[in-house]
Amino acid sequence: MHLLIPAAGVGRRMGSDRNKLLLTLRGKPLIAWTLMAAESASRISWIGVICQPSDRPDLEDTLQSLGLRTPTRLIQGGDTRQASVYNGLQALPPDADRVLIHDGARCLATPELLDCCAAALDEHTGLIAAVPVKDTIKVVGDDLQIQDTPDRSRLWAAQTPQGFHVKPLKEAHNQGRAQGWAVTDDAALFEKAGLPVTVVMGEETNLKITTPDDLMIAEMILRDRLG
Secondary structure (H helix, E strand, O other), X not given: OEEEEEOOOOOHHHOOOOOHHHOEEOOXXXXXXXXXXXXXXXXXXXXXXXXXXXXXXXXXXXXXXXXXXXXXXXXXXXXXXXXXXXXXXXXXXXXXXXXXXOOOOOOOOOHHHHHHHHHHXXXXXEEEEEEEOOOOOXXXXXXXXEEEOOOHXXXXXXXXXXXXXXXXXXXXXXXXXHHOOOOOOHHHHHHHOOOOOEEEEOOOXXXXXXXXXXXXXXXXHHHHHHO
16 A cells, blocks of 8 residues: 655644644654554555655655655655645556555554555545544634534544545546646545545544644643553
8 A cells, every 4th residue: 555645734823934744742753653653554565755845854864763664755745735645646656556645744643544544445446534523513604603503413524544546536636637626635636526435434533733732632642642
């Protein structure tokens, strides 16, 4: 199984002037925890980290310090996440027929979740990890007035990894570029192309590190997980 890790963003909501994946969590960069989970997953055989040139030296240092056995390649990122994943797909080895795409900022995903999503691609061409929404969700207008309350029982919070067969995902990306689709994840491209996407149960601890508060929560989760 091939794994692409988009890691070409910045840390504006973290209040940082650098890539948030280079911020430290328990003495290691956030991206290191993502890479260690991928290394421990039994089904991952190749890793591509999609990054910006300015981050490359730091990422190379991280890779060297981890000493990963899994072949790992740094790939030039784009201006958006969508463009970065497109670049990553073009950089996959020729024999890659299935791929997991996992945001580097979800650094608490377990090897078991990665393996579960990889296994599910034996039966599905597209999938996402997700968890049922617990809170009541409100649709709010620009005037801050509530417009609707969707049925919570049908709502799921999307996570990563997201997994796909490579050929239809490349075709969906090409279609998106041709038609100017702007989406926030690859599942949305699959959906727009009329392709099915299945949900795989995610993990409540698989949070995305976006704000300083998230970093504190991640610290507590790791402290509990690692004893």
